[in-house]
Amino acid sequence: MTERAGVVEPRPHVAHEVHHEELGFWRAYVFSTDHKVIGIQYAITGLVFLLFGFTLMMLMRWQLAYPGSALPLLGQIFGETRMPGGTMLPDFYNELGAMHGTIMVFLGVVPLAVGGFGNFVLPLQIGAQDMAFPRLNMASYWFFFLGGVVMLGSFFVPGGAAQSGWTSYSPLANLAGTGQTWWLVGMIFLITSSLLGAINFITTTIQLRAKGLTFMRFPFFVWAQFVTAFLLLLAFPPLEAAAVMQLMDRVAATSFFLPSGLVVSGQVLEVAGGGNPLLWQHLFWFLAHPEVYVLILPALGIVAEIIANNTRKPLWGYRSMVYSLVFLGFMSFIVWAHHMFMTGMGTAMAAFFQTTTMIISIPSVVILTALVISLWGGSIRFNTPMLFALGFLPMFGIGGLTGLPLGLNITDIPLHDTYYVIGHFHYVVAPGTIFGLFAGVYYWYPKATGRMMNETLGKIHFFGSFVCMNVIFMPMFFVGMAGVSRRLFDGGASYDFAQPILQWNVVSSWGAWILAVFQLPFIFNFFWSIRKGKKVGDNPWEATTIEWTAPSPPPHGNFAVAPEAHRGPYEYSVPGAPKDYVLQSEA
Amino acid sequence: MTSDHASMTSDHPVDIDRQVRIYITVFVALMILTVVTVAVSYLHLPMAMAVTVALVVAAVKGSLVACYFMHLIAEKKLIYAVLVLTVVFFVVLLALPVLTHSNGYWIDE
Amino acid sequence: MDIPYTVEVRRDTGLTNGKIGIWLFLASEVMLFGALFASYILIRAGSPSWPRGDTILNVPLATFNTIVLILSSVTMVMAWASLMRHRFGTFRIYMGATILLGFVFLVVKYFEYSHKIHLGLYPGTSNFFAVYYTLTGLHMLHVIGGMAVNAWLWGPGAKLWKTNPVWFTNRVEHSGLFWHFVDLVWIFLFPTLYLL
Secondary structure (H helix, E strand, C coil), X not given: CCCCCCCCCCCCCCCCCCCHHHHHHHHHHXXXXXXXXXXXXXXXXXXXXXXXXXXXXXXXXXXXXXXXXXXXXXXXHHHHHHCHHHCCCHHHHHHHHHHHHHHHHHHHHHHHHHHHHHHHHHHHHCCCCCCCCHHHHHHHHHHHHHHHXXXXXXXXXXXXXXXXXXXXXXXXXXXXXXXXXXXXXXXXHXXXXXXXXXXXXXXXXXXXXXXXXXXXXXXXXXXXXXXXXXXXXXXXXXXXXXXXXXXXXXXXXXXXXXXXXXXXXXXXXXXXXXXXXXXXXXHHXXXXXXXXXXXXXXXXXXXXXXXXXXXXXXCCCHHHHHHHHHHHHHHXXXXXXXXXXXXXXXXXXXXXXXXXXXXXXXXXXXXXXXXXHCCCCCCCCCCHHHHHHHHHHHHHHXXXXXXXXXXXXXXXXXXXXXXXXXXXXXHXXXXXXXXXXXXXXXXXHHHHHCECCCHHHHHHHHHHHHHHHHHHHHHHHHHHHCCCECCCCCCCCCCHHHHHHCHHHHXXXXXXXXXXXXXXXXXXXXXXXXXXXXXXXXXXXXXXXXXXXXXXXXXXXXXXXXXXXXXXXCCXXXXXXXXCEXXXXXX | CHHHHHCXXXXXXXXXXXXXXXXXXXXXXXXXXXXXXXXXHHCCCCHHHHHHHHHHHHHHHHHHHHHHXXXXXXXXXXXXXXXXXXXXXXXXXXXXXXXXXXXCCCCCC | CXXXXXXCCECCCCECHHHHHHHXXXXXXXXXXXXXXXXXXXXXXXXXXXXXXXXXXXXXXXXXXXXXXXXXXXXXXXXXHHHHCCCHHHHHHHHHHHHHXXXXXXXXHHHHHHHHHHCCCCXXXXXXXXXXXXXXXXXXXXHHXXXXXXXXXXXXXXXXXXXXHHHHHHHXXXXXXXXXXXXXXXXXXXXXXXXX
């Protein structure tokens, strides 16, 4: 070893097949420290949670389309406390709503986007053998898993799971049943998982990148994961603090978030009082705003890779995209109170947050525009990953644009807490991020398994999902502008003014149920292709980035010889080159 | 032998003996400042002044711990960059909620 | 497999992976305690009245604890310095002292808390106590965590000294950074809770 040396040059390492028989089943597939195994664990667990969260929403959509009517057959499963005679109770609706949001954001999208894609792809793309801290990586996954168990377990406690929105505002959340305590404990596990993961990603990206791989030669995906990791690292701890304080309020009778003189069901609450519900909101949104960028950035990274690859051209405006990404990450920490315009803040602070919010739209637009311009003059290949990446672009555009009136104080007044908001953020996350994630699955599946997913099934999945997503979410803008509030258990049915607009709830609901049907080809394809997909070699997409120089699937240690980067990440259609792409590691 | 091992973990050789003398000096300074903090509290200064003095002394103590015990004074640029970023967001978190909602909206009248 | 830069530094950053990792972790801890301080400020600022810490809490005991923690920071850094001087026995002494001082801190905290509870003063009694118990409680959990890691490094973890002394020294340094941070938090907690 090198105890006596000072600085040591990196030396080529040799990947060795640590035979799985030596490791045993549990160490190889369950308690593995290999980033690829951990990435797949995160991805599959995340996909399962996405499906579960989707199912919760499909139940909600029955109530929204046909308020007060009994759900045939399935309604009987939920028992008398939740759906007596198959008719949904308001508390159950709230449970579904709060858990749908929580599960989709924290157990579905982030684990898949960051834990799954980040873990699997990042070390490969930077030419590393593994993450900087493999055991910490494994611990991150199991904290996530435990958090998931706690969240799922909360459905079975008396009173059911959390039902105060994914935002868990006090005082409502303080007064809610046991499920809320489980939610808080679950969140602490999930936050810990993300913090440990963020430390790993940042250290790995800085320290374990290949020789010659300077920051401005990073694939955009690497930049996206890098900035995302900083968001997780610095924004999550305040929510952890808030969760601890809400837990103290609930189990130790403190009043961090309970004001004095609160009257519940005609009785003055016997607490010390003097607390501030707005404190919860500040701490929650301090995290939750950067969190929405955690939701979108990995998807932007994935889409960027796939667009470059399938236009056979470098990305347009790479430098602008990178600067925008970093600027966006920074700005995301100073916009959060645009979620709180209606809380009685003065005009000065409202002006501040409006201004920062408008400014933050600029880098998003730069990135989106650069991706669109990247298509110009390209030799576009319309394979499934590319279809999802292309579909992402206008969907993210709609999502982003509809955010603008919400970010301005005045226009937020009629739109706040209506279906307009739901339409806005679902456009960004559902046909936005989730399309990006689907694109990533189809794109990197051959690297992880050595086989391609079926193209026909992929196209059915894409076209069906694209249409259904718009059918579900476009009407929500009109429903919201008509004044229908979100989180109403009957979708607005008890309001006179909402009567003309209610039919759109039915449209959205059918869109959701048909969307479910179009996920079946994907689920089938995912499992079927493991055994029956077309076998491929290292680089089926003829891509330039370093992960495509490793075998499919890569062995432990990834690379037989440590790769070196000799050029930028998107050397497609280089004039004079023998092929229409040159690998980043080619000398 | 000392300097061999001392250079193992960084590119600059570390003179451990000098470091140890610094640690002792810092310890003495921290003890003195602790006494100062407590002594000043007995003066019962008006609130604004008391807070300022307490925070300034704490900041000096904290800086000594950070710079010398945690070797921040000789750390690499990357670490400084991460910490500066963190401090910026820390200040944002401390300042903005109070600025936004310190009008006593929830005061118990 | 050998992850590079675990023991030797990477030339362009001048850092090992572990050094970056621990500072990133500390950055997240700054945000955690920062949020708690921000909460304390918001609640206290919005409060019509708030007692001075020294009218309720035991200042002499807390001053003693402050001295204990600062001393333990010294012994911690001396533990690392001993390893840098290749004196494993001395390391064991200093690390042992650090753990012991941590234990003293906990014992004092036990007396502080039990005295308050004996007087019927719980977290729910008032927001002053909510803040006091929560902030010092979370800090105490960090003390316990640091002690656990230090105990492992003193005991079973010390085996690494024989096979990879540089890696072991780095681990002690990183644990020290965490321990100093815990001291640093207390340096701010002490005046803001007990004296103001």
